[in-house]
Amino acid sequence: MGDEMDEVKLNILKSDAFVSIITENFVKQDERFKECQEAERQNKPMYALVEKGVDIGRFKQFNWRKTYIFESQPDMFNISLAIKKDLRWYYAVGA
Numbered sequence: 001m002g003d004e005m006d007e008v009k010l011n012i013l014k015s016d017a018f019v020s021i022i023t024e025n026f027v028k029q030d031e032r033f034k035e036c037q038e039a040e041r042q043n044k045p046m047y048a049l050v051e052k053g054v055d056i057g058r059f060k061q062f063n064w065r066k067t068y069i070f071e072s073q074p075d076m077f078n079i080s081l082a083i084k085k086d087l088r089w090y091y092a093v094g095a
Helices: 002-014 030-041 057-061 075-092
Strands: 018-022 046-051 064-070
Touching: 002 030, 018 030, 030 046, 030 057, 046 075, 064 075
Parallel strands: 018 046, 046 064
Antiparallel strands: none
């Protein structure tokens, strides 16, 4: 698990943002919680895409920049555009 988490940390470090697609299965996985902790520790802008009807429970504690609710795969396109637009603004103002 150590090598796997090191790789996750490096991937988060290289990224401009952290995006989680939160489903019923996602909230049950401790590894996903640790990934969110790492993204927050690295002060990455964090976005949550939450499947409609899913209780995000302990994931509510994270400093999500934006939270989006989706019902189906086609919703993802519009959400991804919104995230891209928000990130341009985020980095333009030097946040």
